[in-house]
Amino acid sequence: MDRTTKRHLKDIEKHVPYDEMKSRKQAGKLRRALRGKEKGEVRESRITEDNWEELLDKHGPSRKRPSIETMLAHLQETQSQEVETDDADWDEAGIVMSVSSGRCRVFFEGQEVDCLVPPELAVRQRSSLAVGDRVRVTDDDGVWRLASVLPRHSVLARPDPLHAHLQRLIAANIDVVIHVVSVKAPPLRPRLIDRYLIAIQRGGAQPVICVNKLDLLSPADRAHELDRLAPYRDLGVPVIACSSKTGEGLEELRAVAEGKMAALVGHSGVGKSSILNALDASLQLATNTLHKKRGTGRHTTTASTLFDFGSGTYLIDTPGIREFGLWDLDRESLRDYFPEFAEHAELCRFTNCTHVHEPDCEVQDRVEDETLDRGRYETYVRLWEDLR
Numbered sequence: 001m002d003r004t005t006k007r008h009l010k011d012i013e014k015h016v017p018y019d020e021m022k023s024r025k026q027a028g029k030l031r032r033a034l035r036g037k038e039k040g041e042v043r044e045s046r047i048t049e050d051n052w053e054e055l056l057d058k059h060g061p062s063r064k065r066p067s068i069e070t071m072l073a074h075l076q077e078t079q080s081q082e083v084e085t086d087d088a089d090w091d092e093a094g095i096v097m098s099v100s101s102g103r104c105r106v107f108f109e110g111q112e113v114d115c116l117v118p119p120e121l122a123v124r125q126r127s128s129l130a131v132g133d134r135v136r137v138t139d140d141d142g143v144w145r146l147a148s149v150l151p152r153h154s155v156l157a158r159p160d161p162l163h164a165h166l167q168r169l170i171a172a173n174i175d176v177v178i179h180v181v182s183v184k185a186p187p188l189r190p191r192l193i194d195r196y197l198i199a200i201q202r203g204g205a206q207p208v209i210c211v212n213k214l215d216l217l218s219p220a221d222r223a224h225e226l227d228r229l230a231p232y233r234d235l236g237v238p239v240i241a242c243s244s245k246t247g248e249g250l251e252e253l254r255a256v257a258e259g260k261m262a263a264l265v266g267h268s269g270v271g272k273s274s275i276l277n278a279l280d281a282s283l284q285l286a287t288n289t290l291h292k293k294r295g296t297g298r299h300t301t302t303a304s305t306l307f308d309f310g311s312g313t314y315l316i317d318t319p320g321i322r323e324f325g326l327w328d329l330d331r332e333s334l335r336d337y338f339p340e341f342a343e344h345a346e347l348c349r350f351t352n353c354t355h356v357h358e359p360d361c362e363v364q365d366r367v368e369d370e371t372l373d374r375g376r377y378e379t380y381v382r383l384w385e386d387l388r
Helices: 003-013 018-038 049-058 068-088 119-125 190-203 219-227 230-234 250-257 272-279 331-337 339-345 362-368 374-386
Strands: 094-100 103-108 111-116 134-140 143-149 155-159 167-172 176-182 206-212 239-241 261-265 305-310 313-317
Touching: 103 134, 103 143, 111 134, 119 143, 155 190, 167 261, 176 190, 176 250, 190 206, 190 331, 190 374, 206 272, 239 250, 250 272, 261 272, 272 313, 331 339, 331 374, 339 362, 362 374
Parallel strands: 111 143, 176 206, 176 261, 206 239, 261 313
Antiparallel strands: 094 103, 094 134, 094 305, 103 111, 134 143, 155 167, 305 313
16 A cells, blocks of 8 residues: 555544544454454454354355454444343443543442443443443442443533544433523623534433523613523523522522433533532532633533432533534534524525525525524534534
8 A cells, every 4th residue: 555545544534433433443353353263363352252153154164354344334233232231221220420530430229339440441332431321330349340331312522622533521311401601700602502502412412501690780781691592592492590699590490400310511610510509508519710810710620520419310510611612513414503594595596505605695694684693693604614
Protein backbone atom coordinates (compact mmCIF):
# COMPACT_ATOMS: atom_id res chain seq x y z
CA MET A 1 0.00 0.00 0.00
CA ASP A 2 1.53 3.33 -1.06
CA ARG A 3 1.76 6.39 1.20
CA THR A 4 -0.97 8.29 -0.66
CA THR A 5 -3.46 5.46 -0.14
CA LYS A 6 -2.52 5.18 3.54
CA ARG A 7 -3.00 8.91 4.01
CA HIS A 8 -6.40 8.71 2.29
CA LEU A 9 -7.49 5.85 4.56
CA LYS A 10 -6.37 7.80 7.64
CA ASP A 11 -8.56 10.72 6.55
CA ILE A 12 -11.53 8.38 6.13
CA GLU A 13 -10.97 6.89 9.60
CA LYS A 14 -11.31 10.32 11.18
CA HIS A 15 -14.98 10.37 10.17
CA VAL A 16 -15.83 6.83 11.32
CA PRO A 17 -17.99 6.89 14.50
CA TYR A 18 -16.12 5.88 17.64
CA ASP A 19 -18.39 2.92 18.44
CA GLU A 20 -17.89 1.54 14.93
CA MET A 21 -14.10 1.89 15.24
CA LYS A 22 -14.18 0.00 18.54
CA SER A 23 -16.28 -2.75 16.98
CA ARG A 24 -13.94 -3.07 14.01
CA LYS A 25 -10.92 -3.32 16.30
CA GLN A 26 -12.63 -6.09 18.25
CA ALA A 27 -13.49 -7.87 15.01
CA GLY A 28 -9.86 -7.58 13.91
CA LYS A 29 -8.67 -9.13 17.17
CA LEU A 30 -11.07 -12.04 16.73
CA ARG A 31 -9.88 -12.54 13.16
CA ARG A 32 -6.23 -12.59 14.26
CA ALA A 33 -7.08 -15.01 17.06
CA LEU A 34 -8.74 -17.27 14.50
CA ARG A 35 -5.60 -17.11 12.36
CA GLY A 36 -3.59 -18.30 15.39
CA LYS A 37 -6.06 -21.13 15.99
CA GLU A 38 -5.58 -22.34 12.41
CA LYS A 39 -1.81 -22.46 13.01
CA GLY A 40 -2.23 -24.48 16.18
CA GLU A 41 -1.36 -21.60 18.48
CA VAL A 42 -3.07 -21.14 21.81
CA ARG A 43 -4.49 -17.63 22.16
CA GLU A 44 -6.88 -16.05 24.61
CA SER A 45 -10.33 -15.44 23.17
CA ARG A 46 -13.56 -13.91 24.39
CA ILE A 47 -15.59 -16.17 22.10
CA THR A 48 -16.55 -19.77 22.95
CA GLU A 49 -15.20 -22.87 21.24
CA ASP A 50 -18.65 -23.53 19.80
CA ASN A 51 -18.68 -20.11 18.19
CA TRP A 52 -15.27 -20.66 16.63
CA GLU A 53 -16.39 -23.96 15.13
CA GLU A 54 -19.52 -22.27 13.83
CA LEU A 55 -17.42 -19.64 12.11
CA LEU A 56 -15.08 -22.25 10.61
CA ASP A 57 -18.03 -24.28 9.34
CA LYS A 58 -19.39 -21.23 7.53
CA HIS A 59 -16.23 -21.01 5.46
CA GLY A 60 -16.13 -24.62 4.34
CA PRO A 61 -13.26 -27.13 4.10
CA SER A 62 -10.82 -24.51 2.78
CA ARG A 63 -10.87 -22.94 6.27
CA LYS A 64 -10.34 -19.54 4.70
CA ARG A 65 -10.21 -16.81 7.31
CA PRO A 66 -13.43 -14.77 7.61
CA SER A 67 -13.22 -11.15 6.52
CA ILE A 68 -13.29 -8.25 8.99
CA GLU A 69 -16.87 -7.57 7.84
CA THR A 70 -17.90 -11.16 8.62
CA MET A 71 -16.28 -11.03 12.04
CA LEU A 72 -17.90 -7.65 12.74
CA ALA A 73 -21.33 -9.00 11.82
CA HIS A 74 -20.78 -12.05 14.05
CA LEU A 75 -19.60 -9.85 16.92
CA GLN A 76 -22.65 -7.61 16.62
CA GLU A 77 -24.91 -10.67 16.50
CA THR A 78 -23.48 -12.09 19.73
CA GLN A 79 -23.67 -8.69 21.42
CA SER A 80 -27.32 -8.28 20.41
CA GLN A 81 -28.02 -11.65 22.02
CA GLU A 82 -26.32 -10.42 25.21
CA VAL A 83 -28.54 -7.33 25.15
CA GLU A 84 -31.69 -9.47 25.23
CA THR A 85 -30.35 -11.40 28.22
CA ASP A 86 -29.34 -8.25 30.07
CA ASP A 87 -32.77 -6.61 29.63
CA ALA A 88 -34.41 -9.40 31.64
CA ASP A 89 -32.37 -8.44 34.73
CA TRP A 90 -32.95 -4.67 34.48
CA ASP A 91 -34.94 -4.40 37.71
CA GLU A 92 -32.34 -6.38 39.68
CA ALA A 93 -29.39 -4.23 38.56
CA GLY A 94 -27.57 -1.57 40.51
CA ILE A 95 -27.39 2.08 39.43
CA VAL A 96 -24.09 3.94 39.08
CA MET A 97 -24.13 7.00 41.35
CA SER A 98 -20.65 8.37 40.67
CA VAL A 99 -17.53 7.41 38.75
CA SER A 100 -13.87 7.92 39.62
CA SER A 101 -10.62 6.46 38.34
CA GLY A 102 -10.93 2.67 38.51
CA ARG A 103 -13.91 2.81 40.86
CA CYS A 104 -17.59 3.67 40.95
CA ARG A 105 -20.28 4.02 43.60
CA VAL A 106 -23.39 1.93 42.98
CA PHE A 107 -26.86 2.01 44.55
CA PHE A 108 -27.71 -1.68 44.90
CA GLU A 109 -30.49 -3.34 46.90
CA GLY A 110 -31.07 -0.28 49.06
CA GLN A 111 -27.44 0.39 49.90
CA GLU A 112 -24.51 2.30 48.42
CA VAL A 113 -21.49 0.14 47.60
CA ASP A 114 -18.02 1.14 46.40
CA CYS A 115 -17.06 -1.03 43.41
CA LEU A 116 -13.82 -1.75 41.61
CA VAL A 117 -14.07 -1.34 37.83
CA PRO A 118 -12.01 -3.94 35.93
CA PRO A 119 -9.79 -2.26 33.28
CA GLU A 120 -11.05 -4.59 30.56
CA LEU A 121 -14.70 -3.73 31.21
CA ALA A 122 -14.64 -0.49 29.22
CA VAL A 123 -13.20 -2.37 26.24
CA ARG A 124 -15.77 -5.14 26.51
CA GLN A 125 -18.66 -2.68 26.82
CA ARG A 126 -17.25 -0.49 24.00
CA SER A 127 -17.86 2.75 25.91
CA SER A 128 -17.00 4.46 29.16
CA LEU A 129 -19.00 4.05 32.33
CA ALA A 130 -21.54 6.78 33.09
CA VAL A 131 -23.63 7.90 36.04
CA GLY A 132 -27.09 6.38 35.62
CA ASP A 133 -25.80 3.15 34.07
CA ARG A 134 -27.58 -0.02 35.17
CA VAL A 135 -24.92 -2.52 36.19
CA ARG A 136 -24.38 -5.99 37.57
CA VAL A 137 -22.11 -6.18 40.60
CA THR A 138 -20.53 -9.06 42.51
CA ASP A 139 -19.44 -9.35 46.15
CA ASP A 140 -16.10 -11.14 46.39
CA ASP A 141 -15.50 -11.61 50.13
CA GLY A 142 -16.50 -8.05 50.91
CA VAL A 143 -14.85 -6.57 47.82
CA TRP A 144 -17.48 -5.32 45.40
CA ARG A 145 -16.66 -5.49 41.70
CA LEU A 146 -18.46 -4.28 38.60
CA ALA A 147 -19.32 -7.29 36.43
CA SER A 148 -21.15 -5.78 33.44
CA VAL A 149 -23.09 -2.79 32.18
CA LEU A 150 -26.62 -3.30 30.89
CA PRO A 151 -27.73 -1.74 27.59
CA ARG A 152 -28.71 1.93 27.82
CA HIS A 153 -32.08 3.24 26.68
CA SER A 154 -30.84 6.84 26.54
CA VAL A 155 -27.66 8.89 26.91
CA LEU A 156 -26.60 12.49 27.17
CA ALA A 157 -23.25 12.94 25.47
CA ARG A 158 -20.88 15.49 24.00
CA PRO A 159 -17.52 15.31 22.22
CA ASP A 160 -14.58 14.83 24.54
CA PRO A 161 -13.00 18.28 25.12
CA LEU A 162 -9.48 16.92 24.57
CA HIS A 163 -10.24 14.32 21.89
CA ALA A 164 -13.11 15.50 19.70
CA HIS A 165 -13.37 12.13 17.91
CA LEU A 166 -14.28 10.46 21.21
CA GLN A 167 -17.64 10.56 22.96
CA ARG A 168 -17.88 11.92 26.52
CA LEU A 169 -20.90 10.52 28.35
CA ILE A 170 -22.54 12.88 30.84
CA ALA A 171 -25.29 10.55 32.04
CA ALA A 172 -27.10 7.39 30.95
CA ASN A 173 -30.65 6.01 31.14
CA ILE A 174 -32.14 9.41 31.87
CA ASP A 175 -35.84 9.90 31.23
CA VAL A 176 -35.82 13.68 31.62
CA VAL A 177 -33.06 16.25 31.16
CA ILE A 178 -33.76 19.52 32.98
CA HIS A 179 -31.77 22.31 31.36
CA VAL A 180 -31.35 24.92 34.07
CA VAL A 181 -30.89 28.45 32.71
CA SER A 182 -30.41 31.74 34.51
CA VAL A 183 -31.89 35.11 33.60
CA LYS A 184 -29.17 37.01 35.42
CA ALA A 185 -25.60 36.25 36.50
CA PRO A 186 -25.08 34.48 34.13
CA PRO A 187 -27.58 35.85 31.59
CA LEU A 188 -29.89 33.77 29.42
CA ARG A 189 -28.15 32.08 26.46
CA PRO A 190 -30.71 30.72 23.95
CA ARG A 191 -28.02 29.27 21.65
CA LEU A 192 -26.85 27.00 24.45
CA ILE A 193 -30.47 25.92 24.93
CA ASP A 194 -30.65 24.98 21.24
CA ARG A 195 -27.52 22.86 21.49
CA TYR A 196 -28.74 21.06 24.59
CA LEU A 197 -32.13 20.38 23.00
CA ILE A 198 -30.42 18.67 20.06
CA ALA A 199 -28.22 16.54 22.33
CA ILE A 200 -31.15 15.61 24.59
CA GLN A 201 -33.39 14.59 21.69
CA ARG A 202 -30.60 12.67 19.95
CA GLY A 203 -29.94 10.81 23.18
CA GLY A 204 -33.56 9.74 23.63
CA ALA A 205 -34.64 11.78 26.67
CA GLN A 206 -37.37 14.38 27.25
CA PRO A 207 -36.17 18.01 27.55
CA VAL A 208 -37.42 20.48 30.15
CA ILE A 209 -36.25 24.09 30.59
CA CYS A 210 -36.00 25.42 34.14
CA VAL A 211 -35.58 29.21 34.41
CA ASN A 212 -33.81 30.00 37.69
CA LYS A 213 -33.07 33.23 39.60
CA LEU A 214 -36.31 34.96 38.57
CA ASP A 215 -36.40 36.53 42.04
CA LEU A 216 -33.54 38.81 40.91
CA LEU A 217 -35.70 40.55 38.28
CA SER A 218 -38.43 43.15 38.33
CA PRO A 219 -41.87 41.99 37.12
CA ALA A 220 -41.33 43.70 33.75
CA ASP A 221 -37.88 42.18 33.20
CA ARG A 222 -39.16 38.80 34.33
CA ALA A 223 -41.95 38.87 31.72
CA HIS A 224 -39.46 39.93 29.03
CA GLU A 225 -37.06 37.06 29.78
CA LEU A 226 -39.84 34.47 29.85
CA ASP A 227 -41.14 35.78 26.51
CA ARG A 228 -37.74 35.01 24.99
CA LEU A 229 -38.46 31.34 25.65
CA ALA A 230 -41.74 31.34 23.70
CA PRO A 231 -40.17 29.53 20.69
CA TYR A 232 -39.41 26.55 22.93
CA ARG A 233 -42.91 26.45 24.42
CA ASP A 234 -44.21 26.48 20.83
CA LEU A 235 -42.10 23.37 20.19
CA GLY A 236 -43.79 21.63 23.13
CA VAL A 237 -40.84 21.92 25.53
CA PRO A 238 -42.05 22.55 29.11
CA VAL A 239 -40.69 25.80 30.60
CA ILE A 240 -40.72 26.04 34.41
CA ALA A 241 -40.25 29.40 36.14
CA CYS A 242 -38.16 28.75 39.23
CA SER A 243 -36.27 30.28 42.13
CA SER A 244 -34.15 28.19 44.47
CA LYS A 245 -34.39 31.01 47.04
CA THR A 246 -38.15 31.62 47.12
CA GLY A 247 -39.19 28.06 46.29
CA GLU A 248 -41.12 29.08 43.16
CA GLY A 249 -41.44 26.24 40.67
CA LEU A 250 -39.99 23.54 42.94
CA GLU A 251 -43.23 21.56 43.08
CA GLU A 252 -43.41 21.59 39.28
CA LEU A 253 -39.85 20.24 39.15
CA ARG A 254 -40.75 17.49 41.60
CA ALA A 255 -43.73 16.54 39.43
CA VAL A 256 -41.60 16.42 36.27
CA ALA A 257 -39.01 14.15 37.90
CA GLU A 258 -41.33 11.95 39.97
CA GLY A 259 -40.62 8.26 39.43
CA LYS A 260 -37.98 9.00 36.81
CA MET A 261 -34.26 9.41 36.29
CA ALA A 262 -33.65 13.13 35.69
CA ALA A 263 -30.43 15.04 35.06
CA LEU A 264 -29.87 18.73 35.75
CA VAL A 265 -27.57 20.33 33.17
CA GLY A 266 -26.56 23.85 32.24
CA HIS A 267 -24.03 26.65 32.22
CA SER A 268 -21.71 27.11 35.20
CA GLY A 269 -23.32 29.24 37.89
CA VAL A 270 -26.98 28.85 36.91
CA GLY A 271 -27.82 27.21 40.25
CA LYS A 272 -28.21 23.48 39.60
CA SER A 273 -26.80 22.48 42.99
CA SER A 274 -28.82 25.21 44.71
CA ILE A 275 -32.01 23.80 43.20
CA LEU A 276 -31.14 20.31 44.44
CA ASN A 277 -30.49 21.71 47.92
CA ALA A 278 -33.88 23.44 47.79
CA LEU A 279 -35.54 20.15 46.81
CA ASP A 280 -33.77 18.29 49.63
CA ALA A 281 -31.99 20.35 52.29
CA SER A 282 -30.21 17.27 53.65
CA LEU A 283 -28.01 17.09 50.54
CA GLN A 284 -26.01 20.18 51.56
CA LEU A 285 -24.27 20.38 48.18
CA ALA A 286 -21.51 22.95 47.82
CA THR A 287 -22.49 26.12 45.97
CA ASN A 288 -20.41 29.08 44.92
CA THR A 289 -20.65 32.71 43.88
CA LEU A 290 -19.89 34.05 40.42
CA HIS A 291 -16.48 35.22 39.33
CA LYS A 292 -16.35 38.89 40.37
CA LYS A 293 -14.63 40.19 37.23
CA ARG A 294 -16.10 37.98 34.50
CA GLY A 295 -19.56 37.41 36.00
CA THR A 296 -19.35 33.76 35.00
CA GLY A 297 -20.03 30.69 37.09
CA ARG A 298 -17.38 28.77 38.96
CA HIS A 299 -17.16 24.99 38.71
CA THR A 300 -18.56 23.78 42.04
CA THR A 301 -19.73 20.36 40.80
CA THR A 302 -16.73 18.64 39.20
CA ALA A 303 -18.31 15.29 38.28
CA SER A 304 -21.81 13.94 37.69
CA THR A 305 -23.42 12.53 40.84
CA LEU A 306 -26.74 10.70 41.29
CA PHE A 307 -29.01 11.23 44.30
CA ASP A 308 -31.83 8.92 45.37
CA PHE A 309 -35.00 10.91 46.18
CA GLY A 310 -37.03 7.78 46.93
CA SER A 311 -40.02 6.17 45.20
CA GLY A 312 -38.02 5.53 42.04
CA THR A 313 -36.97 9.17 41.64
CA TYR A 314 -33.30 9.87 40.92
CA LEU A 315 -31.74 13.27 40.22
CA ILE A 316 -28.29 13.73 38.71
CA ASP A 317 -26.22 16.84 39.35
CA THR A 318 -23.81 17.47 36.46
CA PRO A 319 -20.80 19.80 36.15
CA GLY A 320 -21.50 23.22 34.69
CA ILE A 321 -20.10 24.03 31.27
CA ARG A 322 -19.57 27.18 29.23
CA GLU A 323 -19.63 25.55 25.80
CA PHE A 324 -21.48 22.44 24.64
CA GLY A 325 -20.36 20.59 21.51
CA LEU A 326 -22.60 18.15 19.65
CA TRP A 327 -21.57 14.55 19.14
CA ASP A 328 -21.83 12.79 15.76
CA LEU A 329 -24.08 15.34 14.04
CA ASP A 330 -24.05 16.09 10.31
CA ARG A 331 -25.62 18.77 8.13
CA GLU A 332 -28.25 16.46 6.69
CA SER A 333 -29.67 15.49 10.08
CA LEU A 334 -29.35 19.00 11.55
CA ARG A 335 -32.63 20.21 10.05
CA ASP A 336 -34.50 17.42 11.87
CA TYR A 337 -33.91 19.32 15.11
CA PHE A 338 -35.52 22.50 13.78
CA PRO A 339 -38.99 21.10 13.00
CA GLU A 340 -40.54 24.57 12.73
CA PHE A 341 -38.73 24.94 9.37
CA ALA A 342 -40.43 21.92 7.79
CA GLU A 343 -43.73 23.36 6.52
CA HIS A 344 -41.97 26.41 5.07
CA ALA A 345 -39.17 24.35 3.49
CA GLU A 346 -41.73 22.76 1.16
CA LEU A 347 -42.11 26.14 -0.57
CA CYS A 348 -38.38 26.73 -1.13
CA ARG A 349 -37.28 27.03 -4.76
CA PHE A 350 -34.82 24.15 -4.41
CA THR A 351 -35.90 20.80 -2.99
CA ASN A 352 -32.48 20.34 -1.38
CA CYS A 353 -32.37 23.88 0.01
CA THR A 354 -30.07 24.23 3.02
CA HIS A 355 -31.83 27.48 4.10
CA VAL A 356 -28.44 29.17 4.38
CA HIS A 357 -27.38 30.70 1.06
CA GLU A 358 -29.90 29.74 -1.63
CA PRO A 359 -32.16 32.30 -3.36
CA ASP A 360 -35.95 32.11 -2.99
CA CYS A 361 -35.68 30.33 0.35
CA GLU A 362 -39.03 30.34 2.12
CA VAL A 363 -37.41 29.68 5.50
CA GLN A 364 -35.20 32.76 5.23
CA ASP A 365 -38.21 34.83 4.12
CA ARG A 366 -40.19 33.71 7.16
CA VAL A 367 -37.28 34.69 9.40
CA GLU A 368 -37.32 38.17 7.87
CA ASP A 369 -41.04 38.65 8.48
CA GLU A 370 -40.61 37.22 12.04
CA THR A 371 -42.84 34.20 11.46
CA LEU A 372 -39.83 32.11 12.48
CA ASP A 373 -37.62 32.99 15.43
CA ARG A 374 -34.42 34.70 14.30
CA GLY A 375 -32.39 33.41 17.24
CA ARG A 376 -33.23 29.79 16.46
CA TYR A 377 -32.43 30.36 12.80
CA GLU A 378 -29.05 31.93 13.62
CA THR A 379 -28.21 28.91 15.77
CA TYR A 380 -29.08 26.66 12.83
CA VAL A 381 -26.83 28.62 10.46
CA ARG A 382 -23.93 28.63 12.88
CA LEU A 383 -24.19 24.90 13.46
CA TRP A 384 -24.52 24.26 9.72
CA GLU A 385 -21.33 26.21 9.09
CA ASP A 386 -19.49 24.39 11.88
CA LEU A 387 -20.44 20.99 10.42
CA ARG A 388 -18.23 21.27 7.35
